[in-house]
Amino acid sequence: MADTPMLKFVTKGQLYPPKRDAGTRASDFQEISSSFPVPDAEEQASRCSQCGVPYCSTHCPLHNHIPDWLRLTAEGxxxxxxxLSNATSTMPEICGRICPQxxxxxxNxxxxxxxxxxxxxxxxxxxxxDTAWKEGWVEPLVPGQPRGQSxxxxxxxxxxxxxxxxLRAAGYDVHVYDRHDRAGGLLTYGIPGFKLEKDVVMRRVQRLKDGGVVFHEGFEVGRDASMADLRKQHDAILIATGVYKARDIRAPGVGAQGIVKALDFLTASNRASFGDDVPEHTDGSLHAAGKHVVVIGGGDTAMDCVRTAIRQGAKSVKCLYRRDRENMPGSQREVANAEEEGVEFVWLSAPIAFEGTGHVTGVKVTGMRLGQPDASGRRAPEPDPGSEYSIEADLVIKALGFDPEDLPTMFGADELSVTRWGTLRVDHKTMMTSMDGVFAAGDIVRGASLVVWAIRDGRDVTDHMHRYLKAKARAKASAEGN
Ligand code: FAD
Ligand code: SF4
Ligand code: SF4
Structure with missing residues (x-):
C-alpha cells in the first residue's frame, strides 16, 4: 500500500479543468473548459480510493470500469x-463532456x-x-467477417x-437512415457547441463511415420509405428516432410571432456553427441579438437556450421556471454556468399570457408557490394569487420538454404498439417491438432521457439483435438443408 499512487484525496484537493472567463466564453460557441494537462489528470485520478464496491460505477448507466481506468491514469x-474506457462505451469523450456527473x-x-x-x-x-484521438490510439472500425445479413x-x-x-464490428451490413443532413441526432443539432464541440461528434461519425457503415442522410422514414419498404431490404431494423414533438403552452397570445420552439432555435444556431446558410438566423426570427429574451422551462434544453441567447448578443435573458432552484430538473452546474454568463433566473414563475399584437412584446407572469408533493414526489407548483406582473420580451423560447411523434402513423405501421405516452412498447427481455425483427432503443423507448442511457440501450439492443439475426440465419440454413 505504501507505494500506491492512489488514495490521495486527503492531500490533493478536487480540481476541475479551468473554465474560461465568463465574459470571454459568452461571446463564442467553443467549449467552456479546456482539458486537464497531464499532471493534473494523473493527480486527480490518484484521489480515487479504489473502492471494493465502487458506487461510481454502479451509478454509471454504462457501468464503466471507473476505478480501474483512474488507477491506470494515475500510473501514467x-x-x-x-x-479499458473504450471497452464499455462507444463515445467516452462525449459522456465525459455532457453527462450530468x-x-x-x-x-455517488x-x-x-x-x-x-x-x-x-x-x-x-x-x-x-481526447488524448487517445490526439495520439492516434483510436483504432479504425474493423468490420467483422461478413455475415450476409443486413x-x-x-x-x-x-x-x-x-x-x-x-453490429458492423460483428460483420453485418449496416445502413443508417436519418432525416437530417448530418448524423449525430441531438449531439449534432440539439446540444450547443459550448457543451460539445461539433468536430468531437463528427470524428465519431466519420469513423463509422470509414468502417463501412452506410449513412442515408436527409432520408426520412415515413416520407422516403415506409417501414414495410425497409423490412423488405433488411433482416432486422432498429428504431432509434428520439422524441421530437415539442410540448406547448396553453395561454392567450401564444401564437404571436417571436414565440418559438426551443429545438428550432438551437438547431438554427448549431447549423450556423457548421457554416450553413440559415435564413431564420440571418433574418433574425431565430436569433437573439439585441433582444429581450425569455426562456420558459427548467431542464437541459432551457439551459442550452438561455446560454445560446447570451452568446448571440441578447440584450437580456431571463429563464422562467415554475418551481424553485432546488426542484429544477436541469443540472445545477449548468445553472451556475448560465448565471456566470449573465442569465437571470426567475424562480417560481409561470407565463399566463403573451402580450403584443402580431409580434410578442411581453410575457404576463404569475408567481408560483409549492404545494403538496404530487405523484412524482415533487412539490406541485400552484399559482400564487395576486402576484401577476409583466416582463418585456421580443423573443420567447418554449422549452417545456418533448413527447414522441406518432410513429405508427408516420411509418405506415399500425401494428407498431405504443404506450400511453406514445413511446414505443418493447418486450424488455428482447427490446423487440410488437413487429417481428423490429427493435427500438433510446429516447423513443424511455422518453426524453440522457445520452449515456441512449448509448447503454444501443449496447444492449445490439446483443438482442445479434441473437435474433443468428437465429434467423440458422433457420434459413436449415430450411435450405445446409
Ligand atoms: P436522438 O439523439 O434524438 O437521435 C434521433 C435521430 O433520429 C435524429 O437524428 C433524428 O433526426 C432521427 N429521426 C427521427 N425521426 C426520423 C425518421 N422518421 N426518419 C429518419 N430519421 C429520423 N443529454 C445528456 O446526457 N446531456 C446533455 O447535456 C443533454 N443536453 C440536451 C440538450 C438538448 C437541447 C436536448 C434536446 C437534449 C439533451 N440531452 C442531453 C438529451 C440527449 O440528447 C438525448 O437523450 C439523446 O440524444 C437521445 O438519443 P437517441 O439516439 O435516442 O435520439
Ligand atoms: Fe474511486 Fe469510485 Fe470509490 Fe469514488 S466511488 S473513490 S471514484 S472507486
Ligand atoms: Fe460518469 Fe457518464 Fe462517464 Fe458514466 S459515462 S463514468 S456517468 S461521465
Whole structure:
C-alpha cells in the first residue's frame, strides 16, 4: 500500500479543468473548459480510493470500469486506460463532456460523501479519450467477417450510432437512415457547441463511415420509405428516432410571432456553427441579438437556450421556471454556468399570457408557490394569487420538454404498439417491438432521457439483435438443408 499512487484525496484537493472567463466564453460557441494537462489528470485520478464496491460505477448507466481506468491514469498508463474506457462505451469523450456527473458517477463517489469532493471522473474520462484521438490510439472500425445479413437503423443519434458500430464490428451490413443532413441526432443539432464541440461528434461519425457503415442522410422514414419498404431490404431494423414533438403552452397570445420552439432555435444556431446558410438566423426570427429574451422551462434544453441567447448578443435573458432552484430538473452546474454568463433566473414563475399584437412584446407572469408533493414526489407548483406582473420580451423560447411523434402513423405501421405516452412498447427481455425483427432503443423507448442511457440501450439492443439475426440465419440454413 505504501507505494500506491492512489488514495490521495486527503492531500490533493478536487480540481476541475479551468473554465474560461465568463465574459470571454459568452461571446463564442467553443467549449467552456479546456482539458486537464497531464499532471493534473494523473493527480486527480490518484484521489480515487479504489473502492471494493465502487458506487461510481454502479451509478454509471454504462457501468464503466471507473476505478480501474483512474488507477491506470494515475500510473501514467494512458493507452491502457483508454482501451479499458473504450471497452464499455462507444463515445467516452462525449459522456465525459455532457453527462450530468453530479447526478451519476460523481454524485455517488464516496469521497464526495466524506466531504473531500468527488473524484472528477467525467473530466478524466474526457482527457483519456481526447488524448487517445490526439495520439492516434483510436483504432479504425474493423468490420467483422461478413455475415450476409443486413440491418437498417432509423435514427443516427447516440443509440443508433452505438448499435451501428457494434453490429458492423460483428460483420453485418449496416445502413443508417436519418432525416437530417448530418448524423449525430441531438449531439449534432440539439446540444450547443459550448457543451460539445461539433468536430468531437463528427470524428465519431466519420469513423463509422470509414468502417463501412452506410449513412442515408436527409432520408426520412415515413416520407422516403415506409417501414414495410425497409423490412423488405433488411433482416432486422432498429428504431432509434428520439422524441421530437415539442410540448406547448396553453395561454392567450401564444401564437404571436417571436414565440418559438426551443429545438428550432438551437438547431438554427448549431447549423450556423457548421457554416450553413440559415435564413431564420440571418433574418433574425431565430436569433437573439439585441433582444429581450425569455426562456420558459427548467431542464437541459432551457439551459442550452438561455446560454445560446447570451452568446448571440441578447440584450437580456431571463429563464422562467415554475418551481424553485432546488426542484429544477436541469443540472445545477449548468445553472451556475448560465448565471456566470449573465442569465437571470426567475424562480417560481409561470407565463399566463403573451402580450403584443402580431409580434410578442411581453410575457404576463404569475408567481408560483409549492404545494403538496404530487405523484412524482415533487412539490406541485400552484399559482400564487395576486402576484401577476409583466416582463418585456421580443423573443420567447418554449422549452417545456418533448413527447414522441406518432410513429405508427408516420411509418405506415399500425401494428407498431405504443404506450400511453406514445413511446414505443418493447418486450424488455428482447427490446423487440410488437413487429417481428423490429427493435427500438433510446429516447423513443424511455422518453426524453440522457445520452449515456441512449448509448447503454444501443449496447444492449445490439446483443438482442445479434441473437435474433443468428437465429434467423440458422433457420434459413436449415430450411435450405445446409
Ligand atoms: P436522438 O439523439 O434524438 O437521435 C434521433 C435521430 O433520429 C435524429 O437524428 C433524428 O433526426 C432521427 N429521426 C427521427 N425521426 C426520423 C425518421 N422518421 N426518419 C429518419 N430519421 C429520423 N443529454 C445528456 O446526457 N446531456 C446533455 O447535456 C443533454 N443536453 C440536451 C440538450 C438538448 C437541447 C436536448 C434536446 C437534449 C439533451 N440531452 C442531453 C438529451 C440527449 O440528447 C438525448 O437523450 C439523446 O440524444 C437521445 O438519443 P437517441 O439516439 O435516442 O435520439
Ligand atoms: Fe460518469 Fe457518464 Fe462517464 Fe458514466 S459515462 S463514468 S456517468 S461521465
Ligand atoms: Fe474511486 Fe469514488 Fe469510485 Fe470509490 S466511488 S472507486 S473513490 S471514484
Amino acid at each position: 498508463r494512458l493507452r491502457e486506460a483508454y482501451e 453530479d447526478r451519476l458517477c460523481e454524485g 463517489c464516496v469521497i464526495e460523501f466524506s466531504g473531500h469532493g468527488a473524484v472528477t471522473i467525467g473530466s478524466v474520462e474526457k482527457f483519456i479519450t 440491418v437498417g437503423v432509423i435514427g443516427a443519434g447516440p443509440a443508433g450510432l452505438t448499435t451501428a458500430e457494434y
